[in-house]
Amino acid sequence: MKYLLLPFSLLLFILMTSGCTADSVEVAPPVIRPVKLLTITDINAGSIRAFPAKVAATKQANLAFRVSGHLVELSLVEGQQVNKGDVLARLDSRDAQNALLNREADYELAAADFTRKGELLRRELISAAEYDLAKAQLKSSKANLANAKDQLSYTELKAPYDGTIAKIDMDNFQMVQANQGLLVLQKNSDIDVVIQVPESLASRVTQFNPHTAFIPQVRFATNPEKAYPISLKEHATQITQGTQSYEVVFTLPRPQTMTVLPGMSAEVSLDVSVSEQSHITAVVPASSVVKRDVDGQHIVWVFGEDLGSVKQRIVTIGNVTTHGIEIIKGVNVGDQVVVAGVQYLSEDLAVKPLRWQRGV
Numbered sequence: 001m002k003y004l005l006l007p008f009s010l011l012l013f014i015l016m017t018s019g020c021t022a023d024s025v026e027v028a029p030p031v032i033r034p035v036k037l038l039t040i041t042d043i044n045a046g047s048i049r050a051f052p053a054k055v056a057a058t059k060q061a062n063l064a065f066r067v068s069g070h071l072v073e074l075s076l077v078e079g080q081q082v083n084k085g086d087v088l089a090r091l092d093s094r095d096a097q098n099a100l101l102n103r104e105a106d107y108e109l110a111a112a113d114f115t116r117k118g119e120l121l122r123r124e125l126i127s128a129a130e131y132d133l134a135k136a137q138l139k140s141s142k143a144n145l146a147n148a149k150d151q152l153s154y155t156e157l158k159a160p161y162d163g164t165i166a167k168i169d170m171d172n173f174q175m176v177q178a179n180q181g182l183l184v185l186q187k188n189s190d191i192d193v194v195i196q197v198p199e200s201l202a203s204r205v206t207q208f209n210p211h212t213a214f215i216p217q218v219r220f221a222t223n224p225e226k227a228y229p230i231s232l233k234e235h236a237t238q239i240t241q242g243t244q245s246y247e248v249v250f251t252l253p254r255p256q257t258m259t260v261l262p263g264m265s266a267e268v269s270l271d272v273s274v275s276e277q278s279h280i281t282a283v284v285p286a287s288s289v290v291k292r293d294v295d296g297q298h299i300v301w302v303f304g305e306d307l308g309s310v311k312q313r314i315v316t317i318g319n320v321t322t323h324g325i326e327i328i329k330g331v332n333v334g335d336q337v338v339v340a341g342v343q344y345l346s347e348d349l350a351v352k353p354l355r356w357q358r359g360v
Helices: 002-018 094-122 128-153 202-206
Strands: 033-035 037-039 048-057 060-064 069-073 087-091 156-158 163-168 181-187 190-198 217-220 223-229 231-235 245-253 265-271 282-284 298-304 309-321 324-329 336-338 351-353
Touching: 087 181, 094 128, 190 202, 190 265, 202 245
Parallel strands: 033 351
Antiparallel strands: 037 336, 048 190, 048 265, 060 181, 069 087, 087 156, 163 181, 190 245, 217 223, 217 265, 231 245, 282 324, 298 309, 298 336, 309 324
């Protein structure tokens, strides 16, 4: 029996060793470590806020006559363009003209009397008191004449600036009282955009971040695809009753490619980021920042998608917050930073982004 087992064992050994040749040895592929990545985004991207707005005239005047009278000329229409100095309306001026004629006559009489009294005083035929009285009467008549001229000019209503007739409140041939609103004139050159800002953002809206690249802009409801840059004009320091918000006014030149009228709807986009934080490039988890023992520099590992490997990047850090560590310099928007397992990485190590499977 012992002699039978020996050939069998020898045969089994030959069969086992014959399959382990050099050609059949397989080399295991290198293991590519998966890493969790964070893409750096613009830290101020979430600070762009949109506010509903209303268009308002930059300058608007409710025009009225300074004297009462019968309206005899009002040939304007709403929306009509007028120039500075144009006569917009006229009152019946006959009474004012008659009053002017009377004042002119009084002035001429006073001037002649003053001249005559001056000659008599020179001859010492009258007293100085009579001469002074004639002089005072001349001044009084001159003032009355100027007032009569003003009253006559008040029968014409002239445009104080170039603008558009926004509204007409009177009809021609009506009796008009002094200071009674006749029409509304709006200035043409610029327009205002008014928004209501909640008290939590009031200080940020009126104190823009000087380091941001985003310029405040407005989009009008009639053409929402086009944005126009705007500038801050004024803001209220008293809260609007019933809304707990503050009124903020922006201005811009009137667009030439579209018609924008007061009362139209618009949308204002503003950067409400805090200017003190504008120097921060990104905020990353604390696990992604490593301090090198060699030189004490802080580094992060940046994944190169084209090479499929990671490289060290020296960064300048800021404060440590509840959201992570502030990065002031060293990374750019779009960089992919490793945020987990950085202690196992080395320069140019091949890695792959960690993909979470559905249901895991």
